[in-house]
Amino acid sequence: TTAPYTTALVVGTGYGSAVTALRLGEAGIRTTMIELGQQWTTAGPDGKVFCSTLNPDRRSMWFHRRTEAPLDTFLWLDVVNRDIGTPYAGVLDRIDYPNMGVYVGRGVGGGSLVNGGMAPTPQRAYFEKVLPQVDAAAMYARYFPLARRMLGVNTIDPRYLEKTPAYQYARVSRKHAHQAGFKTAVVPNVYSFDYLEREERKEVPRSALAGEVIYGNNHGKQSLDKTYLADAIGTGNVTIRTLTRVTTIRRYGKGYLVGLEQIDASGKVLKRSELACRYLFLGAGSVGTTELLLRARETGTLPDLPAAIGTGWGSNGNVMTARANHAWDPTGSLQSTIPTLAIDNWDDPVNPAFAEIAPLPVGLETWASLYLAITVNPERGHFTYNHATDRADLHWSAGQSAPSVRSAQALFDRINRATGTTYRRDLFTGNRAFAADFCYHPLGGCVLGQATDLYGRVIGHPNLYITDGSLIPGSLGVNPFVTITALAERNLSHLLTTDLKNR
Numbered sequence: 212t213t214a215p216y217t218t219a220l221v222v223g224t225g226y227g228s229a230v231t232a233l234r235l236g237e238a239g240i241r242t243t244m245i246e247l248g249q250q251w252t253t254a255g256p257d258g259k260v261f262c263s264t265l266n267p268d269r270r271s272m273w274f275h276r277r278t279e280a281p282l283d284t285f286l287w288l289d290v291v292n293r294d295i296g297t298p299y300a301g302v303l304d305r306i307d308y309p310n311m312g313v314y315v316g317r318g319v320g321g322g323s324l325v326n327g328g329m330a331p332t333p334q335r336a337y338f339e340k341v342l343p344q345v346d347a348a349a350m351y352a353r354y355f356p357l358a359r360r361m362l363g364v365n366t367i368d369p370r371y372l373e374k375t376p377a378y379q380y381a382r383v384s385r386k387h388a389h390q391a392g393f394k395t396a397v398v399p400n401v402y403s404f405d406y407l408e409r410e411e412r413k414e415v416p417r418s419a420l421a422g423e424v425i426y427g428n429n430h431g432k433q434s435l436d437k438t439y440l441a442d443a444i445g446t447g448n449v450t451i452r453t454l455t456r457v458t459t460i461r462r463y464g465k466g467y468l469v470g471l472e473q474i475d476a477s478g479k480v481l482k483r484s485e486l487a488c489r490y491l492f493l494g495a496g497s498v499g500t501t502e503l504l505l506r507a508r509e510t511g512t513l514p515d516l517p518a519a520i521g522t523g524w525g526s527n528g529n530v531m532t533a534r535a536n537h538a539w540d541p542t543g544s545l546q547s548t549i550p551t552l553a554i555d556n557w558d559d560p561v562n563p564a565f566a567e568i569a570p571l572p573v574g575l576e577t578w579a580s581l582y583l584a585i586t587v588n589p590e591r592g593h594f595t596y597n598h599a600t601d602r603a604d605l606h607w608s609a610g611q612s613a614p615s616v617r618s619a620q621a622l623f624d625r626i627n628r629a630t631g632t633t634y635r636r637d638l639f640t641g642n643r644a645f646a647a648d649f650c651y652h653p654l655g656g657c658v659l660g661q662a663t664d665l666y667g668r669v670i671g672h673p674n675l676y677i678t679d680g681s682l683i684p685g686s687l688g689v690n691p692f693v694t695i696t697a698l699a700e701r702n703l704s705h706l707l708t709t710d711l712k713n714r
């Protein structure tokens with residue numbers, strides 16, 4: 212018997228996959244995308260597709276019995292997280308390893324469904340350091356602008372930023388940063404700031420102003436399902452299968468055969484099947500793609516995969532921290548979930564940090580300033596395949612997070628000294644001021660130029676490609692999705708004129 216066949220198979224529907232599917236579809240190549248999560252288009256009993264952070268239900272998390280928001284407690288009370296009943300195919304996953312929890316999105320659009328939409332482009336000098344073999348001139352002249360345009364990146368109107376109560380929290384943190392002599396920067400976003408202003412005027416349903424973000428935004432955000440993926444479907448050559456996990460990969464003629472497991476929203480396996488393809492693109496994200504290839508190498512279905520698979524993983528130096536403001540510096544009870552300002556200490560030669568001013572949208576005054584800092588952390592983790600669980604294990608020690616904390620602490624100690632404030636210790640378990648044991652920006656595992664050639668071709672494996680954040684070696688200095696998108700655009704434009712020409 213022969214297995215069903217598609218010319219190109221794309222695993223996942225996040226940034227790298229969405230770019231890939233659009234460009235393949237435009238070139239007339241029949242493409243099937245396989246996505247583990249749901250298509251988030253059907254409203255629940257409350258009339259909404261997604262639930263808010265303030266009132267989470269089973270839609271919030273991917274097969275968890277309880278939410279696992281990044282803040283553990285508030286005023287040391289266990290009031291942040293909620294029981295959400297029987298496990299369900301929700302939109303946000305947290306994959307827990309011994310010293311690191313990795314947050315990822317699940318559904319058509321991958322991380323774009325749950326992320327904060329922040330869309331900065333890395334400083335060119337740092338990009339050149341991280342990916343020295345990639346032609347930075349072409350990236351900055353062509354692929355970054357293309358990615359920003361395709362993703363719908365926009366910037367807040369400065370007049371609105373200065374007057375709206377929804378960004379008082381950002382202005383307070385900016386003032387304190389300036390008092391300590393730091394620069395701040397406005398960060399572009401894919402959430403429509405025009406929509407946000409109309410939310411505030413109560414002309415449209417609220418989303419960023421209604422506590423929606425990490426469990427999905429019902430309005431306002433240009434997630435991938437509204438941009439790249441809509442265009443990909445529009446080519447007529449791309450289809451998406453949801454609630455389907457790619458489990459195995461083996462060679463099959465000139466192409467590959469993948470094993471599929473279809474589930475229902477309660478996690479029950481409905482069907483196991485196989486799908487053959489000529490070209491296989493892996494876009495399951497840093498953890499997902501790395502796990503698929505490690506499994507293939509270690510179970511012997513693709514035994515000659517490079518030793519570099521599973522190495523070079525980093526958290527983009529993510530650290531979260533919070534400061535306690537004075538009574539005369541309230542941060543506001545209405546806070547937009549969409550961050551728009553950052554403290555830019557990236558040029559510090561010893562402790563570089565880009566610290567985003569994050570909201571604490573709990574609907575009441577907290578006098579807290581929250582931050583997600585991106586730092587330079589030279590430590591790298593690696594994955595090994597665990598035969599007993601059939602999963603990849605991340606090796607990351609608690610000590611490996613220390614450089615991230617040091618750089619963030621240098622910045623916030625200086626702000627606290629300048630303003631006479633202190634850290635909030637009630638938000639993370641163990642009275643900690645800093646949390647570097649989870650991340651939003653997993654990067655690496657199948658690094659460009661090591662596990663693959665300079666365009667994402669897996670070494671020694673014709674027609675097998677990597678197209679997501681696993682290509683980036685652990686650090687980028689800013690939030691990663693614009694770069695993941697631009698790099699995928701660059702790689703695809705090369706592959707379409709080489710491997711995929713004259714098929």
Ligand code: FAD
Nearest residue numbers: 223225226227247321322326327329457496499680690692
């Ligand atoms: P992903 O977007 O992770 O997509 C991978 C997809 O593959 C997922 O949909 C997954 O379900 C699917 N998949 C995985 N395994 C399989 C399998 N075996 N079979 C089938 N499908 C599979 N970045 C920014 O730039 N700005 C931000 O403001 C920002 N905020 C964030 C906030 C949160 C809460 C989180 C979690 C992330 C945030 N990020 C942000 C990070 C950003 O979302 C990720 O870097 C980005 O989504 C990674 O893109 P990717 O293409 O590598 O894969």
